[in-house]
Amino acid sequence: MAKNAWPSADRRKNIGARVSRLDGPVKVTGVAKYAYDVKRENMLYAKILQSSIAVGTLTEVDTSAAEKMPGVVAIIVQKDGQGNLPKISYAGDMVATVAAETEEIAMEALKRIKVSYEAGVPQMDDKDPSKASGRDQKKDQGLDDDNLSADEKLKQVFAAADTVSEGYYGLPIITHCSLEPHGQVTEFREGELYVWPSTQNVSGYANGLTRSTGLSADQIHVDCQYMGGGFGSKFSTDKWGEVGAQLSKQTGRPVKLMLERDQELTTAGHRPSAFANVKVGVKADGAITAMEVHAWGSGGQRRFRIPPTPYVFTKIPHYRTLGQSILTNRGLTRAWRGPNHPQAALITMSALADAAAALGMDELAFFKKNVGLTDRAEVYAEEMDVAAKLIGYREKAHLRGDKTPGPIKRGLGMSIHTWGGKGHNSTCAVTINPDGSAVGRMGTQDLGTGTRTVIAIVLADTLGLNVDEVRVEMGSNALPTSRASGGSSTVGGVSTSMRDASTNALNTLLDKVAPELGVPAEKLEAWGGRIQEVGKPSNSLAWKDACGLLGAMAITEQGANPTSDGTNLTTGGVGGCNIADVSVDIETGIVTMNEYVSVQDVGLVMDEKTAESQLYGGAIMGITYALFEEGIYDPTTGAMLNKDMEFYRLAGMGDIGTIKVHLMRGPKYEDRGVVGIGEPAVLSQGAAISNAVANAIGVRVPELPLTPDRVLDALSKGGVA
């Protein structure tokens, strides 16, 4: 009888090994079809007209000239809940959608739609906290005192500090910039809707379309086998999903509606900005005693929530945080990998590194000294040692300000971070056929991270087979329900439910095999392509022969997270440590990445190769937001100025330096079960790289991205120049 637990280290053949992603070949050869590639017979192409103003009301949308164009089949004008023309809250808001015989006709028709606006004055400033609205978000720790008010107590704890360091830090709104834009192909057939969306939420997607289509969720069939990134921006069906379905219903024809690149940048997701004044009180020996954070920022028209500060060092004895939200006329915030953690890391870790510098103390020594103020002191301490060794900290480190002559200054900087990553709810089914074929079925999605591969690894290891001897079906809402992929919850959820289902299926098989091998099912195991008496290959049956005992009836068993027997196979709560090594040209302000080290605790590693790949990808994405990325908007009109890949800069291969990654392994880490890695991979880069630049040039560049203008501006106020 197989146990519903992770196999012991000697019984992990694929789990934790370096398994190449199963969909690699079809992706690099172009065989894999993304939503963008779906082409249905008689398909129409839909394009979206966006508002040119950033705030105001639509007074008239005249589509008559566009309707007259040959090849234009249908036009839908956006309406609000009451059926009126909608209010506009940012430049790029959806106004109307045209479906036409070709993309070119649709684009030209957009230009013939006459839109009248009553334009207001956009509010674009997210850096001035006096523009904040709504209630303040306040939190105090360790400021209760019988004799003093909290304000007085705060003053007292700072007065008692040996050194008080103050700084300002911030990072702008950035976008998700998914390689594959948002959108879908929709088709009505015999009264039911078929959708090929790019989504992080296969099982939940249909619910978003029931109201606009008048269909029940079971009449909506969703298929997403491959997708080109979402990063938290593809949970919803979105307005364009509703409009696409309506156009299909109205015309009776399939409709392809994908966002253009500029629309992807203006509309399909923003990470909120965050700015903060931070005060840190420390003792002469480096112990942190107090912290005060006043943070503000903007999530467009969605309320800004204060990043969780003090980040990681949550046991700082006395602190106060105040958060204030500024509404601006930008596209709506969507969850961006590790929501609010990159911001919290920058604010906290920069302020702490500045406090270390104010003391004249080595940054690593300072972080280590205070590691007891975190929830995972032992993990962080070990990770700091690993990271320091990987980057050559002892050889390279110097106190703030590289004193070597010449314009190129080199520096190291670090940050630590945390995330949850416990598995989400997931159900699945496993079928073992009499011919020995085995398939796992689950309504989950692979965002490009390796989910499909992980599911196959679990199924194969449970049945004692190779990864290429099992099949995985996913990406369809006809399959057992699995939650949306967000918050690093997928790998824990899908590996648990698959382990549960495949263990149940195996046990049913073992019951059939037991009489044949003359031992009870409890004494049997699946290993090396055989069903055998535990540890005794001489008493065994080849897998196919064992399955042959099933006769005509295949086995199908269910599994879930949480598991059917209550066994917990996934957990949350991890720590990571990153160190950056940069060079700064103090004459031009250019920052160059030399090396980046990412060390991560991730519980039981399912696939070493794709887990490391997540750390590499996270480092690249993080280097990008540290050095290049920023949504730039005209303050007068509210127009996004860099809604292209030319000035919305992403790092290229030449810009990322050498990246080294390390997963914490061994029983202490792995016995905890499976934890997700998507978010932890991308939380510390802004902080670590900002700290490295400060270490190199001797002065803090307060805001990300660390562009030449910002670096030169900081240097004009001090530093080594």
Added chain:
Amino acid sequence: MKTFEYASPNSLKDALGLLSDTWGETEILAGGTDLLTSIKQDVTAPRLVVSLKEVKGLSGIDSKGGNLSIGATTKLKDLIANEDVQKHFPGLVTAAKNIGSAQIINAGTVAGDLLQRPRCWYFRNGFGLFGMAGGKELVPDGDNRYHAIFGNGGKAKFVNPSSLAPLLIALGAGIDVQGPKKERSVKAADFFSTPKTESEREYALQANEIVTGISIPLSGKKNGIYEVRHRLGLDWPMVAAAVAFDESGGRIRNASVVLGHVAPTPWVAERATAVLNGQSRKAGAQAAGNAAAQGATPLSKNAYKVSQVKVAVRRAIEAV
């Protein structure tokens, strides 16, 4: 994208005959690296696109009569690979390589580099060449971090994007232009102009003229460029400096310093030239850098480019 007609004549005469004398009615297609994006962005909506692909005699590199002649539709990749260019004008090779995109280098042409429209994000986002909305100039109060620090007193505040133009000017090159009736040669230094109205373009060319080639004197001048680049891959320099000079007895003579990406045209840094002549390279480099930055009139967000000018000029001279 507005539907347009497409013509692919096989002689220069036929091509000229198709061109309108009003900018924007017809557009010339060579490498297409800028034209195609411009059409998609609605920066231009021509009635007719005239391709030069089948026109003979417009590409190739030749030395004749003390000049190196480069055909207008010579691909940037062929410029980079040419041994005469490598020998005499290493700065041009660096400038072309620095474009940083294999696709643009393979498809883009030499004349296309000179004639590409500004990358100004107000221009490219529908606010016109001068960045106007509701009668207001947006650039002065807007995001002008990549805009001009010289020659920006008028409405034009964009920067000229050409990679090759600054060094061509420094080398005293001429631009060969064929019109419907006559042929003429314009000094590269006089080729670029700052438009005063939306209907003008950024060069001294008529809408019905075609650039046929570039002639660079084989003067033996040392030459080079330095670009301050944020990204290593495809990206626009924030500031570029091109220098050309003779050097004998440890002294610099006949110097020319031209800046790129700092003004609506390539910007001849006359003060730097004056400072440099007669100096040793070591002493001259720093002084020329400082002189080149004099007279800059940065906007609200681009003073950093003034610092970068000093460095770029110095490093260009040092690296030659």
